[in-house]
Amino acid sequence: MSNSVATEIAKRAATAARAVANLTTAEKNAVLQKMANAIRSHRDEILAVNEKDMEAGRDKQLSEAMLDRLQLNPERIEGMATAIEEIIELQDPVGERMPFNERPNGIKVEKMRIPLGVICMIYEARPNVTADAGALCFKSGNAVILRCGREAIESSKAIAAALHQALRESDLPEDVITVVPTPDRELLMDLMQQDQYVDLVIPRGGEGLIHFVSDNSKIPVIQHYKGVCHLYVDKAADQDKALAILLNGKTQRTGVCNALEGLLVHQAIAAEFMPKVAQALAEKHVKIHSDKASADYFDKPDVIAVDAFGEEYLALEIAVRTVPNFAGAIDHIHQFGSGHTEVIVTEDEARAQRFIREVDSAVTMWNASSRFSDGGQLGLGAEIGISTSKLHAYGPMGLQALTTEKFVVTGTGQTRD
Template structure:
């Protein structure tokens, strides 16, 4: 079954890679329209997934990731429409030079080819990934988790019918309906048909792909995101930023998990931040100083500093300096997103320069690490690696390049 999908993807790649911007945008517009028109059918399928998730003991945070309603489906359609408005990344001349022998050499952006996307219980990834791959000239094989199979099946069917209506091959988008571990492992080793694999999900999924794949992988991120409250911070601003970064949506990778506070401001800042977090019943796990400053904070263990909770939980540490905060981040961060809250411009620049994560903020919530918020229309994931793609994976990151060389009879 997977071999058949791979063959179809390779065949569809031949036409998609040379499709015009107008052809691709037409297909994307049809997809956005079809998602809205089929919202009731998608929600009906999603209801089955939600019920199965509840019966299987899925956490509230994961159920929130899984849930679709008309508002979220409109958001999915909007994400596709936003991709329509973005410049076509295919065929851009990245550099050009003429050699002394007269050869004209152009470095030109090209699609990666066939992209495999393995993801878990977020059905919106199905449309985000498909839209970005289509616009960037890549065919895509989607393999979601069993938690969202009914939702994914209807979304994929809707998109394929829309693409076919536009005149392109529906096989530019395909879904692996077998959600067994065997199908995932097989996709990871389809070197003959798959050019790049992108995992999107929890730490377990990402590490399984990184360790088992023979296909090249763009590693996306587990998010142990930190917020450092500097001694020169505006405390009210700090409380608002921490509250948003932690509680706006706890189940996502750009939610803040760790809070660092300078000792000079801790007695003022920590109680105010905790009072704000108490509104959402966030559990705090702190070092001895944090426990002494504010009641209701549990003693942290070593494990807490490196945990991506994806829940209403957060670790708290009091630090003596900006450098100590940076050292802590270096030790425990996953390289996703970090923030400093400060009114001191020199401290802000020092933090930006010293912290080596994909996204580093001054006085803003880590929740903005998102393809849509960055103006990319959508994203396939957040890359925490340093090769090729880093941060939100949008259209430019789904490109490779080739050299076009023009001569007039040169021989060597």
């Protein structure tokens, strides 16, 4: 694939972006409803294609976490359609005006939300991203270029075909949502140089993919390297709550970035709480990696050195550490966390508020499962991704994160002296 192919893809997307940027909210919502309907009506075709991707994935011996992300079923397809309908209900940020100030000379200054333009999504074995990203970018007035890994490319094409049907029925260009037809690495490299046409790159996948994109893109990149999420069980914790939150965060779905990877327990309650943890995790067949202070509570744990913490297992595995106090938990999170999601369980409100203030993470939670760290669960609608860098978004990214602001100045003929 030559640079001219990437340039043509990007150029066509930039032209399409102008068409969607000028649609009213009602017009966009009508198209989104058609997209949701089309995904439902194409369910059988999408499932048939996805099964072929799954067979190829199993032949390549993809990990269970990767296969879980790749797999579609009727419930997940309905979830994609429902997520689009939830986006319809969200407030459209495009065109919102915020008073800024009025100057002494009488000019009025406002800020107005506008689309970013063209978003390039780069992702691996997550075909649902095709629908989520397509709908979110459309509602926020952007065009999107979707480049998925070879594991999911046929599933993504099948989903895009449904979205394109809705665009055609609405007399809009299909280039509003473009699926790059090949996972060719050279074409990806060329796409990341199209800063004249593409405004933002959002990679979703493993740490290696994020580093590759960040190192090679001429276009600004939203980064999310990994999700090393911790649960800190404070000495003032309700232990039943803590156990339920631990099990949900670790075992409800393991191959996702908001699953728990670390458990920190205050030493004052370790003797009482750790045996409960050991029994509950053993019943779920969770492998334990522990520090020396915690090892005696578990049956044949993998005892690790302190500097071995910070792994993203994406499996039925968790690292467990006994900490001497609250400060020890904060220090551990600062050293080994990834800026994604951190949870405290405690009945001490002052300590919870201190945790929220001091932990440097995109999402902090008090007495709630890390699995809620998700755009849909937090009320954003289907998320475009989760940013663990702070420019220009931090945490789950919804509609507003896909817009920017411009200044609007209104005068009555004023000129500058």
